[in-house]
Each structure stands twice: as C-alpha cells, then as structure tokens.
Amino acid sequence: GEDVEQSLFLSVREGDSSVINCTYTDSSSTYLYWYKQEPGAGLQLLTYIFSNMDMKQDQRLTVLLNKKDKHLSLRIADTQTGDSAIYFCAESFKGTYKYIFGTGTRLKVLA
C-alpha cells in the first residue's frame, strides 16, 4: 500500500542546516518530490528526484534518496527565516500518475 510519513515539526536557528526526513512504503514510484507550503498559500514544487538517482543538489537544497531503506531527505543549507513553511514529500507513479503526499513537516526558523 501507499504510505508516506514525516515528522511533524522541526525547529532550527537561522544559518544552521535543516534536514527534513520522509519514509515511504511503495517503492514503485517514478519521481519523488519536495513541495513547500507557505502560510495561507498553495503548494509549490521545491525540488524533485528521479527514482533511479541517489542524490540531487540544487543551490542550498540537497535531496538524498535511499531506495533500500525507502527514505528520502531534504537538506537546506544556511536556513533563512523565509524558509519557514510546511514541507511535503510526495511520490508519483508511472501508469497511474497519482501523487501520494506525506503528512508534512512544519519548519520553524528562529532568528
């Protein structure tokens, strides 16, 4: 079955690195994503990784995918107050194109 889990809260100090973790059960996904939701707003795609990759770096963002452990993580370097938001991981599946989202992690950045 499809199940994607995340820890609910993370608090970091400005300038530190943040690591948001996600575990999933269905290993047949094609793409895995990180979406960001700012207060009162919809979700926006932050970054993504193809399922046959282990790592992707995009400026301050690093995505790590451990397929053996079904674990996805997002590292934000030099976290800023503007990074405060809810972060959702998600999977999509070839053939169905259905997206399954995680429970979301609320990141709070302390000045």
Place this chain on the structure above:
Amino acid sequence: GAGVSQSPSNKVTEKGKDVELRCDPISGHTALYWYRQSLGQGLEFLIYFQGNSAPDKSGLPSDRFSAERTGGSVSTLTIQRTQQEDSAVYLCASSSHDRPRWEAFFGQGTRLTVV
C-alpha cells in the same frame, strides 16, 4: 489560465447544507486532483481525473462526496449534507504528464468551515 484557480477561497456553511467547490486547472493539463488538508494533517488524496479515463475515486471519504470534470477542464467537488468534520482546506492541482517531472501545480485552496 496562468495557474490553477479555485473558488470560492472561503466558504462558511451550516451543517447539513450542500456545498460545491470549483477548480479551473491550467489550460491543457489532462490530469486534475483534489486533496483535503485538515488542521494538523497532511494532504489527503480524494479523487483524480486523467483525460477520458474513469476517475480514481478511491480517496473519497464517504458517499456524501462526489466530483465531476466537465469537458476535460473545470472540475466541481460536491459535498452533500456537510458535517463539521468536513471543515478543511480543499486543494486542487493539475498536471501534464508530457512534462519530464510530472509536476503538480496547486491552487490556493478553498477553506471550508462547517458551523
């Protein structure tokens, strides 16, 4: 349009009334999704339309919920006999799977409050 548009942005209704939520996807997107976001909860999948295929309704929580997509474009989510537990933000998204990463574009959501 330029993005996914949802209306209304806020809806307050009395328990037992029916409500309709509207979603205008990005023009040309063949896939349309409805999700529900409750306070402190993640995104709960409700229903998914892809082209002319039968919709995937596996996430609808009860038979009070239904959705349709007319002409492969606009979608309406209908909740009959609303209950207080239906209070949530209802998010619509659309996607085009000829894009390399199948990105889903989300609307701003409709905040439904049942009183």
